[in-house]
Amino acid sequence: MTSQQPAKPGHPLKTILAHRLAWPVIALAALLLLNQLFRPDFLALRMQDGHLYGSLIDIMRNGAPTILIALGMTLVIATRGIDLSVGAVVAIAGAGSCAYIAASPEPGSPATALTAVLIAVVAGLAVGAWNGFLVSTIGVQPIIATLVLMTAGRGIAQLITGGQIISVSNDNYKAIGAGYVFTLPVSILITAAVFALAAVLTRRTALGTLIEAVGINPVASRLAGLRSRNIVWIVYVFSAVCAAFAGLMISSNVTAADANNAGLYIEMDAILAVVIGGTSLAGGRYTLTGTVVGAFIIQTLTTTVYTLGIPPEVTLVFKALVVITVCLLQAPKARKVFARLKTNAQSAAMEPAKEKVAL
């Protein structure tokens, strides 16, 4: 169908542009440069009280929950699935851990914080297992299966918090979202660790290839003896656990659990990050690095809006324009148009030469 010509080893720039991460990286660089133009100290980093500060650090720290969730989402999407429940998982995880801390006899102790983290992770495991069960065993369409908890999950979170915003004060717990280790925010370190773990887990084992096989051709995968059920299960569990960590970060950062607003619409940002990063919603080949770049683009956009002083009422339109542009640049049809323009330009340049020969 779309038989792609193998890229000819020619101009190095061409080879770079043919890389699947080329456009997302260019878009990110362009956004950062734009900011730098308007605020000359934008890219600067400085040390203060032994902590690194700067806009780049802010982008990474604020983007950490989205990146985490987008990583899980990438693997789910690679199997032709989608996970809409991640925002609700953020709320459940935050609610569960904060409710525990608030109710515990020693709300400030490290042990309490640790148990709170465990509670969030277990909640993530449970939600992921449920989603995986619905999709792989029952065969419910992923969008419907995860829609169940997208809506019901917030209800569960509200039950846990009793409809209130639960505030906690536990320094250890607060460190997850707002603390620093080795001069860097803890949330960045956690995200980096999860990224490394996901990369190792999928590329050092055969999981990544099998996920792609199931996503590209489920029928052929079944006939080759793949137990796609297990694989689908794993990706939904991974996605929900990522969301649980994101929930910990968000609630820890504000030291409170808000069942209504924590992680609201974060599933959309995560899906967007995956798509901008170059993983097709149709499943198959995925790129975790691309997803991280995609999430950075989204977060940088938000920052750019403030830097440029774009009025709040056009903010969403501005975001939409950037996202549409990046997505269009990656679309096979747009690529074809570019290729045609290029060959046209070339043949136009060739035309006079031909005439000369003919004369």
Add this chain to the structure above:
Amino acid sequence: MNEIVPVVEMTDISIGFPGVKALDGVGFRLFQGEVHALMGENGAGKSTLIKALTGVYTIDSGTITVLGETKRFAAPAESQAAGISTVYQEVNLCPNLTVEENVLLGREPRRLGAIDWKAVRTRTREVLAELHLEHVDPGSLLSSHSIAVQQLIAIARSVEVNAKVLILDEPTSSLDAGEVAQLFGVIRQLRDRGVAILFVSHFLEQVYEISDRMTVLRNGKLVGEYLTRDLSRMSLISKMIGKELEALAELDEAPARTRARSGDGIPFLETQGLGRKGSVANVDVSIHPGEVLGLAGLLGAGRTEIARLLFGADKADEGLIRIKGSEQKIRSPRAAIDQRIAFCSEDRKKEGLIGDLSVRDNLVLAMQASRGWARRIPRRTQDELVAEYIEALDIRPANPDALIRNLSGGNQQKVLLARWLVTHPELLILDEPTRGIDIGAKTQIQKLVNRLAAEGMSVLFISSELEEVLRVSDRVAVIKDRAKVAEINNDGVSVEDVMAVIAGGTQ
């Protein structure tokens, strides 16, 4: 019988798709009060012709006349308005509506703008009575009836519109014998009333039972139009597969290898009464180690269905499978692979290739799947395996990292073969392994089959080329009308003999 104007006359019809000429100058006539069978193997152009007549496809060239009037159908609705009704294999009605709603859907009698349900019921009763379907309650849900009755109701719908032409596309494929008899009763009744009926079926015996005349297509071209009573089954088959009898007889019969003797020892695989409703019935086959069993039969006879049952791709609902003498339930491909069975599907693209993955990933996929995701095959082992098979099977380009979808059909097929060979199966099922690949690759694959059998592997070899089946097989099971009709020891058997068996029915 002269001077009769055909109800439908199609002349010089051509339809092309990118890269394929689906119909090439085909003519077709359909007369009032006849049952006309359209014959040909899968891909011969039967469906395309029907779709041209029903307005699903627009024709590139040629003319269609209906009752002497030239028509250009741009949409199915136009064909229906011209009096052509179609009943497809999978019933195109609304299962969640009642029988009467279906029969009169879109043409409900009205009174003062509202549907006159009383008239709907009366009209439906009349139509059903005409077809001797009085036992069907017009108010019952369509889905509460069997497929056979649903099909009859679909026919009732076309009777209601007073169709001049009724097209039945594989109407009997999911019916049992009694239901077929009932359907044929209705068909005859309509024929006697003057309806022109176009009948398509893979079941030869049914075609001979019901049809008056037949038109044979092959590779998008018209072979000819014949009276059913004048055309023997034998000549029909040779016209469908395109080999003249004399030419077939001249084929040299030199066997490609010394045949393994079967019948001794425990077979690797044995089935008893294996079947699946709507697919195949009552299949008994056995394959010994080191033996090549060929499955011969026309396309659509049920060969692939048998292979899928053996591999667990479809679940059998009757009969049993024994592996090395002990009964085994094979409920999934996974289970079959655990019994060391491998299956190369005929549909490479849909059921074999993982197009966006590399040759390497595709080649080790089945082996990796058996090991589970956690135990990745070490890169070095992968490299060794891939290099070994690229060389042994002469896979080109010899680049493990090439995406498999960029390879030619023959090389894709070799990679898929290699995918199974690395798992060291004891039974290799090959469904049309040489279809659509060039002659060089074809011979290589045939030679490979010989070598594997000589090394002790059992092979089930399915091909629509009878010569090929006879060249590689020790025994040939003949499949016809979704059942095994005969088994032949391949010693000096000619293509003609096999065709005689296919034509003759049970032996």
